[in-house]
Amino acid sequence: MKEIEVALIGNPNVGKSLIFNNLTGGRAHVGNWPGKTVEKKEGRCIHKGVTMRIIDLPGVYSLTAASIDELIARSYIVEERPDVVVDIVDASNLERNLYLTLQLLELEANLVIALNKSDIAEGLGYEIDVKGLSELLGVPVVPTIATVKVGMEELKDAIVEASKRGVKAKVRYREDIEELIERIGDILKRDENLTKKYPARWLAIKIIEGDGEVMRLIEERGLIEELREVIG
Amino acid sequence: MRMPLGLAPENRVVRVVEVRGGRGLIRRLSELGFLKGEWVRVLKSGPSGPALVEVKGSRIALGRGVLMRIIVECVPP
Numbered sequence: 102m103k104e105i106e107v108a109l110i111g112n113p114n115v116g117k118s119l120i121f122n123n124l125t126g127g128r129a130h131v132g133n134w135p136g137k138t139v140e141k142k143e144g145r146c147i148h149k150g151v152t153m154r155i156i157d158l159p160g161v162y163s164l165t166a167a168s169i170d171e172l173i174a175r176s177y178i179v180e181e182r183p184d185v186v187v188d189i190v191d192a193s194n195l196e197r198n199l200y201l202t203l204q205l206l207e208l209e210a211n212l213v214i215a216l217n218k219s220d221i222a223e224g225l226g227y228e229i230d231v232k233g234l235s236e237l238l239g240v241p242v243v244p245t246i247a248t249v250k251v252g253m254e255e256l257k258d259a260i261v262e263a264s265k266r267g268v269k270a271k272v273r274y275r276e277d278i279e280e281l282i283e284r285i286g287d288i289l290k291r292d293e294n295l296t297k298k299y300p301a302r303w304l305a306i307k308i309i310e311g312d313g314e315v316m317r318l319i320e321e322r323g324l325i326e327e328l329r330e331v332i333g
Numbered sequence: 334m335r336m337p338l339g340l341a342p343e344n345r346v347v348r349v350v351e352v353r354g355g356r357g358l359i360r361r362l363s364e365l366g367f368l369k370g371e372w373v374r375v376l377k378s379g380p381s382g383p384a385l386v387e388v389k390g391s392r393i394a395l396g397r398g399v400l401m402r403i404i405v406e407c408v409p410p
């Protein structure tokens with residue numbers, strides 16, 4: 102039987118643990134991330150002949166790697182490349198939550214969005230254009246209410262479908278930035294081992310941002326001199 | 334009246350006017366929601382130690398040093 106790896110991620114308090122329990126039936130293997138004291142929860146879910154290994158990532162607002170939790174979440178997604186990443190978004194607080202979504206799209210994760218706490222959003226009078234959001238971001242969006250298990254079957258369906266389809270969404274920036282991304286990407290691609298491990302486009306974006314972790318990596322690989330000519 | 338967030342009274346909605354810090358701090362705080370023009374509210378604070386602040390629908394704990402670098406406008410009630 103086919104087995105896929107599915108990571109759950111989202112801002113703190115969006116309902117990750119509840120969704121994890123709903124998907125896995127509460128049966129979890131609890132451990133620590135290697136070398137860290139942050140809890141790692143792993144469980145299983147079988148749906149339509151597909152076994153999903155589900156991993157609960159720490160709640161984070163961003164993936165800048167400014168805290169241990171962010172570093173764990175980011176390294177996991179970049180280095181382990183799970184088949185599907187479920188981005189759990191608080192429907193009652195979209196503006197804040199979509200920031201992480203954009204960072205996940207930059208990472209070229211194979212995303213499915215769970216629009217959780219839909220009941221709270223509705224109570225506040227929000228009418229979210231789910232289809233529009235899905236088209237805009239280029240990823241499936243499934244409304245859920247984790248407290249009463251609404252949307253869980255649809256979420257599992259979307260995960261299985263996404264695992265078959267692979268990544269298709271990408272964030273595009275202004276033309277001059279896109280040009281810069283391409284020029285940096287060309288330099289990075291000379292280091293095959295590096296771009297086998299990390300998406301070249303993502304590295305390029307992080308280099309433009311001056312991301313500490315990525316700059317250190319670039320320095321280690323001895324690419325900094327060549328890049329200086331492009332980024333100054 | 335302008336003051337650092339660390340001196341703002343509890344439960345008053347105030348507005349961020351400036352973050353005094355380097356690129357890294359400004360970026361980090363903006364990711365947490367502390368952007369210029371944003372309304373925020375101190376929920377629990379004291380003369381020292383961290384404070385709990387509500388921003389963009391989340392509650393976030395900030396250390397004293399950072400609290401003094403976020404300048405807010407406090408409108409009299």
Ligand SMILES: Nc1nc2c(ncn2[C@@H]2O[C@H](COP(=O)(O)OP(=O)(O)OP(=O)(O)O)[C@@H](O)[C@H]2O)c(=O)[nH]1
Pocket residue numbers: 111112113114115116117118119120159160217218219220221245246247248249
């Ligand atoms: N009304 C409503 N409440 C929800 C829903 N999903 C989660 N909650 C509530 O939101 C709170 C947080 O849920 P958790 O599952 O602990 O969220 P989490 O993302 O694991 O939180 P952290 O691990 O602390 O980051 C709990 O009080 C839940 O009962 C939902 O769809 N609707």
Ligand SMILES: [Mg+2]
Pocket residue numbers: 117118119
């Ligand atoms: Mg949790």
